[in-house]
Amino acid sequence: MLHFYYKSDELYCEGVPIRKIAEEFGTPIYIYSKAQITQNFELLKNSLRNSKILYALKANSNPSILKILSKLGAGADTVSAGEIYIALNSGFKPEEISFAGVGKYDDEIKFALENDIFSLNIESPQELLIVNEIAKSLNKTARILIRVNPDINAQTHPYISTGIKTSKFGIDPNEAIDVFKKATNLTNVELLGIHTHIGSQIVSVEPFVETAEFILRYIEKLEKNGVKISHIDFGGGLGVKYKNAIVNDKLPFEENDDKELNPELFANEILPILEKTGCELIFEPGRFIIANAGIIVGKVLYTKKSKVKNFIITDISMTELIRPALYKAYHQIVPVILKSEEIEIADIVGPVCETSDFIAIDRKIPSVSRGDYIVVMTAGAYGFVSSSNYNARPRPAEILIDGENYYLIRERETFEDLLSKTLMTKI
Numbered sequence: 026m027l028h029f030y031y032k033s034d035e036l037y038c039e040g041v042p043i044r045k046i047a048e049e050f051g052t053p054i055y056i057y058s059k060a061q062i063t064q065n066f067e068l069l070k071n072s073l074r075n076s077k078i079l080y081a082l083k084a085n086s087n088p089s090i091l092k093i094l095s096k097l098g099a100g101a102d103t104v105s106a107g108e109i110y111i112a113l114n115s116g117f118k119p120e121e122i123s124f125a126g127v128g129k130y131d132d133e134i135k136f137a138l139e140n141d142i143f144s145l146n147i148e149s150p151q152e153l154l155i156v157n158e159i160a161k162s163l164n165k166t167a168r169i170l171i172r173v174n175p176d177i178n179a180q181t182h183p184y185i186s187t188g189i190k191t192s193k194f195g196i197d198p199n200e201a202i203d204v205f206k207k208a209t210n211l212t213n214v215e216l217l218g219i220h221t222h223i224g225s226q227i228v229s230v231e232p233f234v235e236t237a238e239f240i241l242r243y244i245e246k247l248e249k250n251g252v253k254i255s256h257i258d259f260g261g262g263l264g265v266k267y268k269n270a271i272v273n274d275k276l277p278f279e280e281n282d283d284k285e286l287n288p289e290l291f292a293n294e295i296l297p298i299l300e301k302t303g304c305e306l307i308f309e310p311g312r313f314i315i316a317n318a319g320i321i322v323g324k325v326l327y328t329k330k331s332k333v334k335n336f337i338i339t340d341i342s343m344t345e346l347i348r349p350a351l352y353k354a355y356h357q358i359v360p361v362i363l364k365s366e367e368i369e370i371a372d373i374v375g376p377v378c379e380t381s382d383f384i385a386i387d388r389k390i391p392s393v394s395r396g397d398y399i400v401v402m403t404a405g406a407y408g409f410v411s412s413s414n415y416n417a418r419p420r421p422a423e424i425l426i427d428g429e430n431y432y433l434i435r436e437r438e439t440f441e442d443l444l445s446k447t448l449m450t451k452i
């Protein structure tokens with residue numbers, strides 16, 4: 026069930042009309058549904074049974090959202106010391122936090138070790154030695170998993186495919202055997218297990234099955250080499266539905282529909298394979314938990330029509346949602362009030378000075394006019410976290426809805442914020 030819905034042709038989130046939020050807090054603005062976050066997390070948790078779910082902060086790291094997830098029993102998957110810092114300050118205990126990433130700074134490794142987080146996921150032979158060295162200097166033992174690159178095509182956009190052999194992530198499986206062996210001999214490292222993450226927005230289960238089978242075979246190979254492990258971190262990547270996210274008679278239906286990965290099917294296919302290893306299982310989903318729990322609300326600034334193209338110019342731009350510019354990603358766009366039966370085709374764009382600043386190209390949408398509120402659906406993941414101040418645009422506010430109530434969970438930036446870290450030289 027989607028917690029964004031139309032009631033008498035007006036869009037609501039849970040018990041709150043979206044128009045009300047836009048009028049009170051202005052646009053553009055991000056709005057999240059607590060009920061949706063909870064529903065998504067519970068669905069995954071029930072499907073994945075006894076596995077540990079470490080929510081990937083990179084998808085959305087607003088502390089109020091993290092607090093909800095930590096209370097529901099999630100841990101945190103992080104990719105920088107900044108994310109570890111946010112996780113620690115949003116309710117996660119150190120022993121629930123893992124730290125991945127190909128380019129950890131020495132200071133970040135130190136920060137992770139000083140805070141005694143659950144694990145560091147090692148991405149190169151060199152990193153293993155550096156982590157051991159830093160742990161030694163701190164008189165600590167680093168718990169580690171080793172990320173292996175299984176060379177599996179995740180069947181997703183190439184820019185978010187991370188498990189093919191030419192990608193920078195993880196270690197080649199053949200080379201990694203020696204890295205595992207080495208890890209068992211180092212003084213300040215405790216080897217926990219293997220980590221894989223083949224990519225993001227994966228909607229078919231096959232690449233995941235292939236990965237699980239790879240891991241099973243790999244663990245047997247490790248055992249033959251005298252290496253025993255206790256943990257498998259399977260990564261994240263579960264894909265969501267972007268097209269026809271919300272369906273209504275007055276909205277055009279996207280014929281070339283898409284689907285999301287069914288978590289029950291995912292679990293039923295993956296768990297029996299991984300459970301054969303007797304290892305503790307960890308998953309790191311981000312998008313699946315938060316994507317459809319968030320929207321961006323904006324306002325139509327101008328409608329510009331010509332014989333060549335129609336443009337709907339809005340106050341939502343690539344600075345609030347970079348996914349269309351980065352990957353030509355599709356997001357459904359709907360009016361807050363369904364007042365028009367007429368459908369037009371237009372490019373929906375923002376004010377930023379880049380031709381790639383579009384939210385949709387040649388998109389069918391009910392006719393809108395200047396001043397109307399519009400919504401970008403499925404924008405809870407990789408929305409605010411990838412926002413920027415490009416063109417000196419202050420970042421928008423974020424609102425969390427819980428039933429009839431709503432809370433400001435991040436203030437809108439001001440012009441003062443744009444200058445706040447700058448220093449005027451005396452020259």
Ligand SMILES: Cc1ncc(COP(=O)(O)O)c(C=O)c1O
Nearest residue numbers: 081222225261262309310311312
């Ligand atoms: C190591 C790692 N874990 C988890 C994730 C979360 O991915 P997703 O949001 O697709 O579930 C990512 C991002 O792709 C990642 O790089």
Ligand SMILES: N[C@@H](CCCC[NH3+])C(=O)O
Nearest residue numbers: 083185225226348406407
């Ligand atoms: N930014 C990407 C996902 C990145 C995945 C992180 N490894 C997106 O919006 O789909």
